[in-house]
Amino acid sequence: MYDELAEKGKLSANDALPLSYDQHCLVGVSKPFDPKEHDMLRRETCDFEIVIPKSDPFYAIYMPLPGDRVSWAVIHNVPKASAKEGEARFSEWGPEATAEMIDFVRHQPSPFKCTLGEVIDRTPTHLISKIMLEEKYFESWYNRRVVLLGDACHKVVPSAGLGANLAILDGVHLCNLLVDMPSPTQENIAIVFENYFNNRSKVAQAALDNARQFGKVMSNRGFVSEVVRKIFFNYIPDWMTRWQNTQRLQFRPQLHFLPQVPDRGTPKAQPQESRLFVSVATA
């Protein structure tokens, strides 16, 4: 699709640029810890804890899993300007890059009365992965009869936990339009893809902004960033957090040809989109 758009001179300069890596991420699932010793493993709810060091340019997230295991992730933000050098020094994939990043982060304290390094040591090697994460909003979502969805047209760093959510709901929106399409003519396909793009691109852009801001709050270092973080985590009133969540999660299309799922979420969903072809389809 990109080749064809480029041939026609319709590929935007932004889309033609290669991706740059914005975050280096190390993830793993540990062997069981003793729940008697760790309050986090005894809680009714699956809360997760984040450790943000004062000066190191990375933070760690810990989540309890069934069987008293712990899922952990270390995220190292790479400033765009130095994405090809400086801090982006773990730029390779593979076991050496993994070992190098482990060495870099292992001294950090964890919520488990031990260092992050000891949590990592408690993790079988085959359950440790190092991933490089990119962030990019693409402008080309479709061409003729080809359409993109999910990470292929909007890559979001996982800071705000929105990437899979967006990908699934892209699929739902597109599916709702395609099943109603009266006939698969190029004209109808163009109408479907345009409607899909107009609706979902706004949501994707907002999610990217949200993930980027959250990533900055978590990763920026220095006095000002620390103050911002303190306010963000301690003094933002609940109603504002709920409002923010509503902004992120209000577009929740459902497949219109299946029984509707009741809206049990605290942030309520926007009403379902009206059906684009319904009058044609039922005529």
Ligand SMILES: Cc1cc2nc3c(=O)[nH]c(=O)nc-3n(C[C@H](O)[C@H](O)[C@H](O)COP(=O)(O)OP(=O)(O)OC[C@H]3O[C@@H](n4cnc5c(N)ncnc54)[C@H](O)[C@@H]3O)c2cc1C
């Ligand atoms: C560490 C991490 C944590 C994350 N946490 C969250 C989270 O908490 N919440 C959230 O919502 N999102 C999260 N995400 C993001 C989420 O995983 C992605 O946004 C989502 O998986 C995108 O779905 P997708 O179907 O677009 O792409 P993918 O899941 O990448 O699926 C694409 C598939 O296509 C296959 N493929 C690629 N090339 C070819 C080919 N040539 N031929 C055939 N198959 C091919 C791939 O193998 C892959 O299976 C996280 C991502 C990472 C890396």
